[in-house]
Amino acid sequence: MRYALWLISLLLAGILIAACQSPKAPVIFEEKMMVMGTVVSVTIAGEEDKLSNKAFHDLLTDFKYMQAAWNPWKKGSLARVNQLLPMGPAFTIGPGIKDILERSRILAQKSDGLFNPAIGKLVKLWGFHQDEMPEGPPPSDAQIQKLLTSGLTLDALTVEGLSLVSRNPDITLDFGGFAKGYAVDKAIEHLQRLGIKNAIVNAGGDLRAIGSKGDKPWVIGIRNPRTEGIIASLRIKGDESVFTSGDYERFYDYKGNRYHHILDPRTGYPANETRSVTVVHGDAATADAAATALFVAGPKRWEEIAKKMAVSEVMLIDKAGKILISAALNARITFLDRKNLDITVSRLVHE
Amino acid sequence: MSEIVKITPVREDIMIARFAALAIGIHVIESLLPSPIPGVKPGFANIVTLLVFLRYGLEAAAWVSILRVVVGSLIVGTFLSPTFALSFSGAVLSLFVLLACAGFNRRYPAHGLSLFGIAILMSMTHMATQFLVVYVFFIPHNALLDLLPVMMSAALIFGLVNGYISQNVSTRLDMSRNHVSHDTLMPSDDRNKIPGNQLK
Amino acid sequence: MTLTRSDTVVVALGFLLVSSLYWGFWRADESAAELVIFVNGEKAYILDLFEDKKITVKGSVGDSLIEIKNGQARFISSPCNTSFCVRSGWQMHGGDFAACLPNSVSLHLSGGTKVYDAINF
Numbered sequence: 001m002r003y004a005l006w007l008i009s010l011l012l013a014g015i016l017i018a019a020c021q022s023p024k025a026p027v028i029f030e031e032k033m034m035v036m037g038t039v040v041s042v043t044i045a046g047e048e049d050k051l052s053n054k055a056f057h058d059l060l061t062d063f064k065y066m067q068a069a070w071n072p073w074k075k076g077s078l079a080r081v082n083q084l085l086p087m088g089p090a091f092t093i094g095p096g097i098k099d100i101l102e103r104s105r106i107l108a109q110k111s112d113g114l115f116n117p118a119i120g121k122l123v124k125l126w127g128f129h130q131d132e133m134p135e136g137p138p139p140s141d142a143q144i145q146k147l148l149t150s151g152l153t154l155d156a157l158t159v160e161g162l163s164l165v166s167r168n169p170d171i172t173l174d175f176g177g178f179a180k181g182y183a184v185d186k187a188i189e190h191l192q193r194l195g196i197k198n199a200i201v202n203a204g205g206d207l208r209a210i211g212s213k214g215d216k217p218w219v220i221g222i223r224n225p226r227t228e229g230i231i232a233s234l235r236i237k238g239d240e241s242v243f244t245s246g247d248y249e250r251f252y253d254y255k256g257n258r259y260h261h262i263l264d265p266r267t268g269y270p271a272n273e274t275r276s277v278t279v280v281h282g283d284a285a286t287a288d289a290a291a292t293a294l295f296v297a298g299p300k301r302w303e304e305i306a307k308k309m310a311v312s313e314v315m316l317i318d319k320a321g322k323i324l325i326s327a328a329l330n331a332r333i334t335f336l337d338r339k340n341l342d343i344t345v346s347r348l349v350h351e
Numbered sequence: 352m353s354e355i356v357k358i359t360p361v362r363e364d365i366m367i368a369r370f371a372a373l374a375i376g377i378h379v380i381e382s383l384l385p386s387p388i389p390g391v392k393p394g395f396a397n398i399v400t401l402l403v404f405l406r407y408g409l410e411a412a413a414w415v416s417i418l419r420v421v422v423g424s425l426i427v428g429t430f431l432s433p434t435f436a437l438s439f440s441g442a443v444l445s446l447f448v449l450l451a452c453a454g455f456n457r458r459y460p461a462h463g464l465s466l467f468g469i470a471i472l473m474s475m476t477h478m479a480t481q482f483l484v485v486y487v488f489f490i491p492h493n494a495l496l497d498l499l500p501v502m503m504s505a506a507l508i509f510g511l512v513n514g515y516i517s518q519n520v521s522t523r524l525d526m527s528r529n530h531v532s533h534d535t536l537m538p539s540d541d542r543n544k545i546p547g548n549q550l551k
Numbered sequence: 552m553t554l555t556r557s558d559t560v561v562v563a564l565g566f567l568l569v570s571s572l573y574w575g576f577w578r579a580d581e582s583a584a585e586l587v588i589f590v591n592g593e594k595a596y597i598l599d600l601f602e603d604k605k606i607t608v609k610g611s612v613g614d615s616l617i618e619i620k621n622g623q624a625r626f627i628s629s630p631c632n633t634s635f636c637v638r639s640g641w642q643m644h645g646g647d648f649a650a651c652l653p654n655s656v657s658l659h660l661s662g663g664t665k666v667y668d669a670i671n672f
Contacts (some may be wrong), residue, residue, distance in 0.1 A: 028671065032589065032648075032657075032659065033592055034589065034592040034650075034652070034655060035592075037652060038652060039652075039657055040649050043668060044670065069638050087586065113601070131652075131653070132653055133631075133634050134655075142664060175595070200669045202669045202670075204670075205670065205671055205672035206671065207671060209668075209669070213668060215600050218622070218668045219584070219668050220667060220668065220671050221666065221667035221669070221670045221671070222670075222671050222672070223670055223671065223672035226672070230667070230670070233565065234671075235668065242671040243671075244671055244672055246672070248635075278671065288614070352596060367584065434582070462555065462556060462557050463555060463557065464555065464557045464558055464561065465553055465555055465558050467555070467558045468555070468557055468558035468560075468561040469562050471562060471565055472561060475565060499572055500569060500575075501571035501574040503569050503572055504569050505569070507565045507566070507569050510565070512560070
């Protein structure tokens with residue numbers, strides 16, 4: 001009797017000690033907002049509710065502002081620029097537009113023009129510029145070729161100080177290919193200015209994460225483009241972005257054909273060799289632009305463009321469902337069902 | 352002309368004061384020890400309460416317990432703080448449990464509880480009361496409930512430890528007033544046997 | 552030191568109580584517990600995932616029909632032309648969500664153990 005009781009006491013003491021050892025999970029704040037045409041989720045770890053709430057509302061304001069400012073056609077900063085560009089003479093632009101324009105120019109150059117914000121008119125022709133999905137029919141070949149021949153490229157634009165002029169009246173700017181990334185970067189910077197060190201800003205599935213969840217890293221699940229399930233998971237190290245461009249995000253079906261929103265600037269048609277591209281990189285703007293560019297590059301040129309854009313962690317799923325993944329990403333990603341996937345690892349040798 | 356009220360301590364007062372001092376001393380030393388989880392202390396001072404109860408009855412034990420909480424908090428510096436509210440309510444409810452146990456023992460002497468069982472009941476009541484007060488008045492948050500199992504385990508363990516110690520001490524010091532079997536707690540309710548008791 | 556039977560009963564009850572507390576509050580729940588439906592960015596409904604039902608949610612463009620069954624939730628129909636929300640099918644884990652953006656309606660599953668801190672897609 002006596003010994004049994006000692007045993008019970010020890011057992012309970014053991015539980016108590018074990019409970020003390022378990023690492024303290026930090027307070028997690030998670031809220032969602034509907035903005036920028038998608039659901040943006042903000043996760044903050046280890047901060048007081050008051051700060052997290054303020055941060056969330058600040059970001060809501062930021063995103064709403066950015067959404068209005070960068071809409072290519074609806075009243076706002078970019079719409080104004082797009083109105084003035086075809087008219088001819090130089091005009092003044094705000095520092096905000098200048099910054100995003102210059103950022104996009106660098107990325108466009110590095111991507112060999114596969115990421116191209118100068119194709120606003122082409123996007124509009126296809127109907128992907130608006131919030132609602134177009135219903136078809138798709139534009140005619142003649143219409144498309146007419147736009148392409150003029151050479152829709154940022155090279156036709158010259159910026160001097162705050163003055164902008166265009167040599168090609170067919171050019172209007174649409175930053176859709178990296179606007180989400182750019183916005184997420186701004187959001188993270190805002191959080192950092194508020195002193196927040198551990199957070200995730202997830203704009204409709206594309207995210208940037210900083211810090212960690214207590215002493216455990218943030219764990220990101222990557223969803224299969226064709227089914228609902230998760231195909232792989234990734235542990236975030238430090239400050240990283242995970243962006244995916246897919247053919248399932250914005251599209252319409254017309255007469256049995258599917259037309260999605262990632263247009264190949266060279267052909268004027270939706271790029272059709274790829275299902276999705278996932279890029280893991282430091283800043284979100286680059287990750288977003290790279291995901292767009294590599295989607296267009298397709299299985300044939302993705303390695304080349306990835307090297308040029310200096311992104312080393314890439315996963316591309318082609319139209320047949322085959323997975324092409326860079327060695328660097330392959331080393332740290334965990335596929336949930338590896339043996340049932342067709343995976344080819346590529347050594348993107350650069351630097 | 353107002354009369355100066357002179358309080359002359361009688362022997363029982365002195366007895367209670369001494370035991371209370373002992374309990375307070377234990378309490379203060381215990382509060383200096385670090386604890387892995389805030390609010391979880393072995394509560395060894397309760398041993399004094401139990402032994403006083405065994406020998407001098409419930410009222411004396413109540414005095415010792417309350418004095419321990421009040422004076423202890425004065426010394427440690429938490430008087431009238433939320434911590435105090437917790438200690439106090441915990442102590443009060445534990446005393447009610449003590450009363451209930453005494454009643455139980457009186458009614459069913461054959462199935463009486465020893466100090467061991469009573470210590471466990473008092474310890475768990477104390478912890479549960481504190482938890483309830485925190486939950487209702489201070490932090491009505493669901494995350495708090497995750498702590499409950501751990502706290503109650505601690506209360507159980509420390510109840511076992513205190514019970515064991517109390518039981519042993521009472522046996523060795525032959526504290527049972529009525530010299531009955533040390534296994535069963537039979538509090539003395541024959542107060543006239545306490546030397547110098549004039550107040551009842 | 553001898554213990555009475557009552558003492559043993561007390562110990563046993565104490566042990567039982569503590570165990571049931573662990574079981575009650577610490578059990579890791581695999582499935583999600585709650586469905587939160589946002590309309591126009593505001594939390595419009597909070598529903599129990601374990602109560603099967605169909606609910607019509609009025610959004611900015613029309614009515615979205617949402618179904619809850621067996622701890623899972625999905626859009627049955629929605630007044631948008633991509634129907635991405637409907638095509639995402641059944642949502643089952645905490646953190647899963649589906650959204651009909653044109654209609655400003657989204658459903659989110661919360662509660663349960665979260666395997667991933669965020670989902671990329």
